[in-house]
Amino acid sequence: MSNQPIGIFDSGFGGLTVFRSIIEQLPGYDYIYMGDNARAPYGNRSFSTIHQYTWECVQWMFSQGCPLVILACNTASAKALRTIQQQDLQHIDDPSKRVLGVIRPTAEVIGNYSKTGEIGVLGTKGTVTSGSYLLEINNFFPDIKVHQQACPLWVPLIENGEYDKPGADFFVQLYLDQIMAQSSNIDTILLACTHYPIIQEKIKAHLPDSINVVGQGDIVAKSLVDYLNRHPEIEQKVTRNGTTEFYTTTDDTADFDHHASLFFSAPVKSNFISANDLVVCK
Incomplete structure (x- = not known):
């Protein structure tokens, strides 16, 4: 294939906040973004289902020429990445292909904050x-x-355009109160969902100024720069024609484009790929 893009995968829109940072730090490369919106959200699904869906999407991105795929999704990184890296990649035609996630690069530096x-x-x-x-x-x-808090209503609020409404403040405060009740010594909050940067300023407004609120976009982008520097065998494969393609498994591409532009901070024009067609890649 003439183009061998870097693949960026997410269950929906959130990975676009990471993708935006990656393009800022690695401009000129070829990229494909894929959002599995038809089967989102992944957050409450089982390990086996998330692995199945993620691996289907990764294989499709491999079929489009990607030698490297980034799981720009915390849920997929948490529940599918290890199996993909340790088992699935050993059984494909080209085992030199690589899949990376967002959890490890974040964990490598978050303690410094x-x-x-x-x-x-x-x-x-x-x-x-x-x-x-x-x-x-x-x-x-x-x-x-480390203290953890699930925030199950934040993604629906963001994706339904309710995040900037007064009613959203209640749910932002609710989960922040719950995490801060676990310890008064917390001084750093990690946004471990790529949707959450959309409400990062609102989150900051509900916390003391002394608390760091850290998103993942720049962290993951810097880690990818370092990875390509350390792995010339991958860096030499990915092509640099400056192309960017967007795909979604929802047939309402206009709706995807509308929401995606918020996360990507730029206009998005997507293509439809049916989730039913992905099983052919298994």
């Missing part, structure tokens, strides 16, 4: 119950104490 040694992690129910952040942060910062 805290002075008290206590961090709050806000995420979907799936991400929180997986315990992935507890495990990964402990690997890099064993002295850091």
